[in-house]
Amino acid sequence: MGKTFCRYVVLLSMKNPLVASLMVAVLSCCFAPIESWGQDIQQQAKQYFTPLPAVMESAQNPVTPEKAALGKLLFYEPRISIDGTVSCAKCHPMSLYAVDALRKSVGNTCRENPRNAPTLLNAAGQISAHWIGNRVSVEDQAKQALVGPPSYGMPNYASVETKLRRSTEYAALFKKAFPDDTDPVTADNFAKAIGAFERTLVTPSPFDDFLKGNQAAMSTAQKDGLKLFLATGCVACHTGTYLGGQSYQKFGVTDAYWKLTGGDKPDEGRFTVTKDEADKYRFKVPILRNVAKTSPYFHDGSVDSLQAAVVIMAKLQLGKALSEEQAASVVEFLSALTGKIPEHALSVPLLPSGL
Amino acid sequence: MGKTFCRYVVLLSMKNPLVASLMVAVLSCCFAPIESWGQDIQQQAKQYFTPLPAVMESAQNPVTPEKAALGKLLFYEPRISIDGTVSCAKCHPMSLYAVDALRKSVGNTCRENPRNAPTLLNAAGQISAHWIGNRVSVEDQAKQALVGPPSYGMPNYASVETKLRRSTEYAALFKKAFPDDTDPVTADNFAKAIGAFERTLVTPSPFDDFLKGNQAAMSTAQKDGLKLFLATGCVACHTGTYLGGQSYQKFGVTDAYWKLTGGDKPDEGRFTVTKDEADKYRFKVPILRNVAKTSPYFHDGSVDSLQAAVVIMAKLQLGKALSEEQAASVVEFLSALTGKIPEHALSVPLLPSGL
Numbered sequence: 001m002g003k004t005f006c007r008y009v010v011l012l013s014m015k016n017p018l019v020a021s022l023m024v025a026v027l028s029c030c031f032a033p034i035e036s037w038g039q040d041i042q043q044q045a046k047q048y049f050t051p052l053p054a055v056m057e058s059a060q061n062p063v064t065p066e067k068a069a070l071g072k073l074l075f076y077e078p079r080i081s082i083d084g085t086v087s088c089a090k091c092h093p094m095s096l097y098a099v100d101a102l103r104k105s106v107g108n109t110c111r112e113n114p115r116n117a118p119t120l121l122n123a124a125g126q127i128s129a130h131w132i133g134n135r136v137s138v139e140d141q142a143k144q145a146l147v148g149p150p151s152y153g154m155p156n157y158a159s160v161e162t163k164l165r166r167s168t169e170y171a172a173l174f175k176k177a178f179p180d181d182t183d184p185v186t187a188d189n190f191a192k193a194i195g196a197f198e199r200t201l202v203t204p205s206p207f208d209d210f211l212k213g214n215q216a217a218m219s220t221a222q223k224d225g226l227k228l229f230l231a232t233g234c235v236a237c238h239t240g241t242y243l244g245g246q247s248y249q250k251f252g253v254t255d256a257y258w259k260l261t262g263g264d265k266p267d268e269g270r271f272t273v274t275k276d277e278a279d280k281y282r283f284k285v286p287i288l289r290n291v292a293k294t295s296p297y298f299h300d301g302s303v304d305s306l307q308a309a310v311v312i313m314a315k316l317q318l319g320k321a322l323s324e325e326q327a328a329s330v331v332e333f334l335s336a337l338t339g340k341i342p343e344h345a346l347s348v349p350l351l352p353s354g355l
Numbered sequence: 356m357g358k359t360f361c362r363y364v365v366l367l368s369m370k371n372p373l374v375a376s377l378m379v380a381v382l383s384c385c386f387a388p389i390e391s392w393g394q395d396i397q398q399q400a401k402q403y404f405t406p407l408p409a410v411m412e413s414a415q416n417p418v419t420p421e422k423a424a425l426g427k428l429l430f431y432e433p434r435i436s437i438d439g440t441v442s443c444a445k446c447h448p449m450s451l452y453a454v455d456a457l458r459k460s461v462g463n464t465c466r467e468n469p470r471n472a473p474t475l476l477n478a479a480g481q482i483s484a485h486w487i488g489n490r491v492s493v494e495d496q497a498k499q500a501l502v503g504p505p506s507y508g509m510p511n512y513a514s515v516e517t518k519l520r521r522s523t524e525y526a527a528l529f530k531k532a533f534p535d536d537t538d539p540v541t542a543d544n545f546a547k548a549i550g551a552f553e554r555t556l557v558t559p560s561p562f563d564d565f566l567k568g569n570q571a572a573m574s575t576a577q578k579d580g581l582k583l584f585l586a587t588g589c590v591a592c593h594t595g596t597y598l599g600g601q602s603y604q605k606f607g608v609t610d611a612y613w614k615l616t617g618g619d620k621p622d623e624g625r626f627t628v629t630k631d632e633a634d635k636y637r638f639k640v641p642i643l644r645n646v647a648k649t650s651p652y653f654h655d656g657s658v659d660s661l662q663a664a665v666v667i668m669a670k671l672q673l674g675k676a677l678s679e680e681q682a683a684s685v686v687e688f689l690s691a692l693t694g695k696i697p698e699h700a701l702s703v704p705l706l707p708s709g710l
Contacts, residue, residue: 076450084457094703095431101710102439110465293708346703348449350696353648355456 041223042215044230050241051208052289052339056124056199061139063196066177071197072349073173074190079355080146080163082153083108088142088194091117091151094345097293098123098201103301111150115267116301121341122289124199126245131283131299132270133248139195143187157187164190169352203290203339210336218336225333228326233318243288243337250282251299254319257281260312263302292335307331396578397570399585405596406563407644407694411479411554416494418551421532426552427704428528429545434710435501435518437508438463443497443549446472446506449700452648453478453556458656466505470622471656476696477644479554481600486638486654487625488603494550498542512542519545524707558645558694565691573691580688583681588673598643598692605637606654609674612636615667618657647690662686 055063078087091105091113092098098120100106105113115131120138123129129141145151146160154160164170165185177193178184209217218226229235238244248270251257258266270279283299296302297309310327314320322330410418433442446460446468447453453475455461460468470486475493478484484496500506501515509515519525520540532548533539564572573581584590593599603625606612613621625634638654651657652664665682669675677685 076448078448079456083461084455085461093431093433095706097705100439101434106438106440295708341705346705348701348703350452350701351450353650 041227042210042213045211045226048230048235048239049207049211049243051211052122052202052204052241053125054202056122056202058124058137058139058195058199060137061192061195061199063199064177066173067193067196068200069197070173070177071193071195072344073170073351074194075197076349077351077355079351080152080154080160081108082155086152088120088145092120094341097121097290097341099294101295103296105150107148107150108153111153113150115299116296118286119290119294120198121201121203121339122242122287123201123245124195125242126284126287127247128284131286132273133284134273137195138198139191142194142198143191146187146190160187160190161185163355167352167354169354173352200342201345203341205289205337205339207336208339219332221329221332222336223333225329225331226336228329229333232314232320232322232326232330234313234330237285237317238288244285245287247285248279248282249285249317250280251316252281253317255316257298257316260316261298261300261302263298263300267299269299288334289337290339292331292338306334310334396582397565397568400566400581403585403590403594404562404566404598406566407477407557407559407596408480409557411477411557413479413492413494413550413554415492416547416550416554418554419532421528422548422551423555424552425528425532426548426550427699428525428706429549430552431704432706432710434706435507435509435515436463437510441507443475443500447475449696452476452645452696454649456650458651460505462503462505463508466508468505470654471651473641474645474649475553476556476558476694477597477642478556478600479550480597481639481642482602483639486641487628488639489628492550493553494546497549497553498546501542501545515542515545516540518710522707522709524709528707555697556700558696560644560692560694562691563694574687576684576687577691578688580684580686581691583684584688587669587675587677587681587685589668589685592640592672593643599640600642602640603634603637604640604672605635606671607636608672610671612653612671615671616653616655616657618653618655622654624654643689644692645694647686647693661689665689 057063061067075088078085078090081087086108091100091107093100100117103116105117107113118130124138127133129135129138135141135144143157146154147156152160164174171185174184174189174193175181178189181189206217206222229238237247237249240246251269252260256266257263266281268280270282270284271277273279291297292306295306296304297306303309303312307324307327310330311322311324314322314327412418416422430443433439433445436442441463446455446462448455455472458471460472462468473485479493482488484490484493490496490499498512501509502511507515519529526540529539529544529548530536533544536544561572561577584593592602592604595601606624607615611621612618621636623635625637625639626632628634646652647661650661651659652661658664658667662679662682665685666677666679669677669682
């Protein structure tokens with residue numbers, strides 16, 4: 001019964017996080033005695049969350065070692081951008097958990113991107129890439145980046161393909177990764193290779209160990225934070241395997257978001273894609289995995305401190321005034337989401353010559 | 356006798372590479388019969404070149420594991436630059452053999468640097484960093500980069516130190532690297548740590564194996580190229596452990612360099628530092644290690660092809676017209692200078708939080 005009810009709450013949360021948060025609060029109260037009956041926070045957590053998969057698979061773009069290896073090279077390749085300075089690694093350096101620590105990313109010839117660069121770690125498991133649903137997958141994001149004016153800035157896909165074809169080494173690697181293609185050096189295959197690499201960027205964390213049954217994987221402070229995370233209602237949106245990334249929600253349910261974040265002029269979010277009034281100020285719910293490492297926060301990178309971001313979110317989305325102590329407790333839980341970046345993503349590939 | 360004579364030629368070459376080249380040519384003729392007497396190209400090469408050391412030591416900044424480890428982190432750290440985008444790794448990514456493949460590097464807020472970024476691999480063994488002798492060591496270069504307007508662009512060293520001190524993690528690492536300092540988080544120690552890391556960036560190549568006695572380490576084509584390299588007189592300047600990096604020479608002995616390179620407006624080189632007329636158009640002789648991987652070439656990055664660069668150099672410096680075939684042969688030799696980047700330099704460090 002509890003499980004079904006939880007699912008109902010989660011479903012409801014997709015529609016209206018405020019209503020959902022209230023229900024989660026009620027639910028938490030119900031759960032309190034249950035916990036005292038022996039069902040602990042671990043069981044509660046399992047109702048909402050699941051551990052990370054080994055790879056974030058896609059039927060459209062199955063991950064192969066050859067594709068992922070090529071994708072890793074291309075991830076670091078700046079010579080196919082209009083000014084030779086932009087690669088995926090520019091805005092998503094692994095040294096900073098695949099973010100650039102800027103409010104908004106800077107692309108070719110210093111063009112500012114409209115929004116903050118989300119981490120690529122665990123990104124492929126989400127409903128879309130970026131913030132507003134105009135990039136339907138990591139593959140789509142990679143492809144569009146090539147011609148995006150503030151990213152690679154190339155005039156068209158053909159110009160990228162021409163650049164890549166200069167290198168016999170790349171030609172051989174594309175052939176190996178896409179053996180059935182007669183002409184494998186294409187922007188589409190660039191996107192598939194990058195996507196395959198990104199689908200391997202999974203970062204198992206202490207929280208995953210905890211979900212799998214290891215009570216000792218999280219500290220008491222982290223578990224207390226998790227309880228508060230559930231009780232406050234954060235879980236209404238930040239749920240599932242990635243603690244987010246599965247829905248679009250209005251940023252600022254109780255008030256205009258920019259009044260609290262102090263960011264720059266309001267961003268209409270998903271409305272700019274759909275032109276549907278209901279989508280005004282709606283953004284994809286960001287995932288919380290590695291959130292302790294991916295400052296600054298929000299679509300405009302307007303807030304530096306994670307604790308401040310937690311306070312703002314509770315107020316804006318759930319109408320709750322968390323004390324600094326409570327927010328610190330939630331931050332404790334969030335630190336358990338910092339995962340291990342896979343070894344292959346922490347080694348630098350040597351790029352082909354002749355480009 | 357041969358050895359003393361060679362040394363004399365090398366000494367002369369410091370003064371005037373054209374005279375030296377003629378003497379090297381004469382010397383090569385003398386050597387031809389010697390070779391037939393059993394002293395082969397390997398012996399000749401040993402007269403001019405020595406294998407790389409394990410580490411490029413410095414009495415002023417002894418390399419310790421703690422310093423080098425901190426230096427590696429700082430090498431990747433963009434958050435201490437004025438716009439948060441510049442780190443050493445920006446212009447010197449390991450994926451491209453520690454160059455950026457641009458004609459001239461681009462620093463903070465898209466400011467163009469005055470000259471092409473030389474590779475940091477094997478850089479610490481040279482008489483100075485950069486092109487014109489205004490950076491006396493890799494440490495000096497690292498420190499000056501922090502306040503260089505087209506690099507990190509920080510207003511002063513204190514502002515860098517303030518940023519670094521925000522991170523308790525960095526504070527602990529600086530203390531570990533500089534245990535005798537009461538206040539170790541300084542720009543000077545930033546420079547020493549980066550320098551220590553750079554002093555480990557040694558890339559042993561097939562040429563080093565060859566110099567150590569392994570005849571099979573180089574192909575016949577590479578050895579033929581080496582013979583031509585010596586006979587043409589390139590070795591007059593590109594000599595020693597690093598095949599360059601030990602003297603300043605006028606770029607364009609037989610003609611104005613820009614007539615052949617087609618680069619932008621003439622750069623007066625070391626003259627801008629010393630204001631000595633004799634230093635006009637003089638630049639540090641670049642090292643040739645990994646030169647096959649560090650296109651584009653020359654201080655202004657004006658030439659993309661290594662073979663073209665070889666033809667231009669022979670003409671401009673030595674007054675010799677190499678055929679394309681001869682230039683290709685020299686390029687064959689130069690490919691034997693592509694070395695192995697040490698493992699520790701090919702793994703990405705995870706940067707401290709809280710900056």
